[in-house]
Amino acid sequence: MRAKTKVRKWLITALTLTMVFPILAACTNNTNQESKQEQVLRIGVVYGGFDDSYFRQQFTDAYELTHKNVKIEIVPAINYMDQQFEEPDKNGMRKEPDRLEAIKKIMEGDNPVDVVVTDVSQFRKLARDGMLTSLDPRIQQDQLNTDDFVPAVIDGLKSMGDGTLYGLSPTFMSSVILYNKKIFTDAGVEPPKDNMTWDELFNLASRVSTGEGKDRVFGFNFERYPSDGGFNSLMSNYTDPLNLRFVDDTKEKLLVNSPQWEKSWSQITKLLNEKVMPSSEDMNVVYDENSAPGPFDYDFFISGRLAMVVGDYGYINGDLSNVMKNAAKIKNFKPFEWDVVTIPSHPEAEGVSGYVQLSNIFSINQKAPNPEVAWDFVQFLNGEDWSKLRSRSSYELVSRKSFINPPAGSNYNIGAFYNVKPSTPTGSSMNDLMMEGNGNYWQLIELGRTEFQEVVKGSKSIAEALKSWETKGNELLQQIKNNPDGGGIMPRIYGG
CATH class of the missing domain: 3.40.190.10 (Periplasmic binding protein-like II)
Known part of the structure; x- marks a missing residue:
């Protein structure tokens, strides 16, 4: 029995290698192979600093294997290793760095990164601030077929760039x-x-x-x-496409006491009360x-x-x-x-x-020292060969329609995952806010959750609950503004 198992494993390995190596060979870029001089491609990511093996396995190993003269460096904007030595404040919390400013820092200076990997929020702001290179001329020149990209990805990226494509996402979740x-x-x-x-x-x-x-x-x-x-979905996925504002730009006023928010709360609480x-x-x-x-x-x-x-x-x-x-x-x-x-x-x-997630958008820094290599890498990740290999993932989808199929033995409406358009927030999202203020903004959500439960129990009307949330929330926003490090503010509340 053991012998049969070993033979079977050997056959599976042999077949896998037979499939993978020809594909990798086909992925090899002739331009890079002709040059024997080593080139360094620096890729900026939001978080890192300890072990980047997972990111490399997901996105860079195949490229380095087929481009022998390119060495890839992963540059974290926020380094976990450095953060652990930061002194906590008097509430025992470490200040969360501003993610956008940290990314901008590694994109500028004497040794800027060539490529940045961001999520929707960061990507939109970097594009708006003119820090990313338009990919449209290169796509046209190299005839990269974007028609094969699902609407959920390509339309969303174009929308966030006001019609210009400033990045590509090889995978998405939906x-x-x-x-x-x-x-x-x-x-x-x-x-x-x-x-x-x-x-x-x-x-x-x-x-x-x-x-x-x-x-x-x-x-x-x-x-x-x-x-x-359903409170979390009510405050995010369900309402995201409506672009309902949660807080104003100055972060001094809660905007939840509005007819739009009242309508959304009314729909969900009615379903709960009727046991639907x-x-x-x-x-x-x-x-x-x-x-x-x-x-x-x-x-x-x-x-x-x-x-x-x-x-x-x-x-x-x-x-x-x-x-x-x-x-x-x-x-x-x-x-x-x-x-x-x-x-x-x-x-x-x-x-x-509101359920489409683009969490790995690859863009070229406007100040990239090696823009040609950067484009070659981005194009490689979004090409047919890489997509074919990555399409075996069971938890996320590749962005090319040609390689999206139900797993073997399954037969369902796979197009439902990608025949939609992603929501593209015009202002700071609730998630953006949660990453700021040393964690204090989480308390705003907990205030809202408490008021929502009061409505479900019948203790308050929706109008009363939203007014109460607005009043308490504005007081909390003022406390956060006066004490950004958390001094004098009630202890941080997690989840619920």
């Missing part, structure tokens, strides 16, 4: 609406479809919600397990009434208690697929058919999803 076919069939209700509005989805969710207590089947949830009543969406109390019912809960009772979608849920690519290829494949081995588990559709959108932002 979510879809997963739905249980059996629940809709049993209820005699038509299943969801691509390009719905949120109101249309909520209407379907109401029509398939049935039962009581532990037998309740809920129509929809932002997550597969009840947690905070589950709350954390519904999770307690499972454990209170069932002394020996099943292995998937915490997952309301897999356990059949949720008709529709927001799900990402990793969840589908991981937990969901594994459970369905092994259903016969799981006691008292009944498998079901499922499929996916696009994330709904708001009428004011048709086709725009």
Whole structure:
């Protein structure tokens, strides 16, 4: 048996190498091979300083292997190793550096980086400040086929550059609406479809919600397990496409007490009160009434208690697929058919999803010492050969449509992941704010979460809760402004 196992492993390895090396050989750039002189390509990342092996495995090893004369240096804007020696303040917290300013610092000076890797927020600001090189002339010159890039990526990047392409993202993460076919069939209700509005989805969710207590089947949830009543999604993914302002530019005034925010809160609290969406109390019912809960009772979608849920690519290829494949081995588990559709959108932002993440955007520094090598690297990462290799990932998608397919043995609406447009915030997002102020801004979210729960319980109206949040939030913003290091401010509150 061991001999057979060894032979099988050897064959798999041999086949893998047979596939990989020809591809890597094809990736080799002739221009760089002709030059024997070593060239250094410096790539700036936001965080680093300890072990950059993961980043290298993901993005640079293949390039260095096929470009023998190029040495890649990873330059962190914020160095974890340096930070651990920073003196904490009187509250025991270390000051969080300004990420944007840290990135700008490594892009300038005597030895600037050639390439920068950023997320949506940083990319948009660097493009706005004229610190990135337009890739359009090089794309046209080298005839890089951007038509093969999914709309969720290429349209978003162009939008953030006001029509100019200042970077390319070889991968992206996205979510879809997963739905249980059996629940809709049993209820005699038509299943969801691509390009719905949120109101249309909520209407379907109401029509398939049935039962009581532990037998309740809920129509929809932002997550597969009840947690905070959807507050986090309400304050980010759900409202991101609407560009609702959370705080003003001076960070002195909370902007949540508005008709737009009131409408969003009204929609979600109505679903919770009508038991169309589950709350954390519904999770307690499972454990209170069932002394020996099943292995998937915490997952309301897999356990059949949720008709529709927001799900990402990793969840589908991981937990969901594994459970369905092994259903016969799981006691008292009944498998079901499922499929996916696009994330709904708001009428004011048709086709725009707040669930598309571009966290690795590669751009060329306007002051890059080696712009030719920098472009060769960016082009390599976004080329067909690299995309083919990377398309085997089970948790994120490559940006080229040609290489996006459901894993072997699966058959679902894969286009739902990319036939949307990403939201492109026009101002500082809530996440941007959370990285500032020495962590104090997290308290604003906790204030809002508390007020939201009061509404769900019926203790306050939405108007009262938003007014209370505005008042308390403005007081906290003033305290943060007067005491940026946290002095005199209530202790930082995590999560909830």
